[in-house]
Amino acid sequence: MSQDGVNKGRRTLLVGATAAVGAVGAGFVAVPFVKSWNPSEKAKAAGAPAKVDVSKIEPGAMLTAEWRGKPVYIARRTEEALATLPALNDRLKDPENSVKDQQPAYADNINRSRKPELIVLLGVCTHLGCAPKYFAEVKPEPFDADWKGGWFCPCHGSRFDLSGRVFNGSPASTNLVVPPYSYESENVVIIGVDEENA
Numbered sequence: 001m002s003q004d005g006v007n008k009g010r011r012t013l014l015v016g017a018t019a020a021v022g023a024v025g026a027g028f029v030a031v032p033f034v035k036s037w038n039p040s041e042k043a044k045a046a047g048a049p050a051k052v053d054v055s056k057i058e059p060g061a062m063l064t065a066e067w068r069g070k071p072v073y074i075a076r077r078t079e080e081a082l083a084t085l086p087a088l089n090d091r092l093k094d095p096e097n098s099v100k101d102q103q104p105a106y107a108d109n110i111n112r113s114r115k116p117e118l119i120v121l122l123g124v125c126t127h128l129g130c131a132p133k134y135f136a137e138v139k140p141e142p143f144d145a146d147w148k149g150g151w152f153c154p155c156h157g158s159r160f161d162l163s164g165r166v167f168n169g170s171p172a173s174t175n176l177v178v179p180p181y182s183y184e185s186e187n188v189v190i191i192g193v194d195e196e197n198a
Helices: 008-035 041-047 079-084 086-091
Strands: 050-053 062-067 070-076 118-122 133-135 150-153 158-160 181-185 188-191
Touching (some): 050 070
Antiparallel strands (some): 050 188, 133 150, 181 188
């Protein structure tokens, strides 16, 4: 022991122990902080592709999937419905899909799809973002006596044909958007990934 009554060995031990505990504590604080910089699982999933089994969709039926927090409509059109598409051109605002960023190049056709019978569309009206309702049947409806099937937005009255093309007189100015998609197999569609840009 020194003359002033201080045990330097004990002091060194206490300083060392305090520093060690402080370093461990800093590690416990730093790890969650650094992990918080990584995107959450929910955020990763929000931008991730969505796989959808389309094998159970009957002709004339539609299912709704989700991709990037938005509804995606996948409908299987009948031969009768597909046959009506060319006759509608004079009733549509943009029958030729002139807004090219609304559909990938492989969907820039009258069917707006890779395969004629199956269409994939974002279920978001291009007017104010409402969710249009699906009407598969070719029969008169209260909103259109010469209805050939498609989507109708009850919020503001926008009408779209079975290719998602907007009718004249609708508040929506552009066709429904076709998201990028591809086929993993005959019955599985991957929304958000297309072979051309993979």
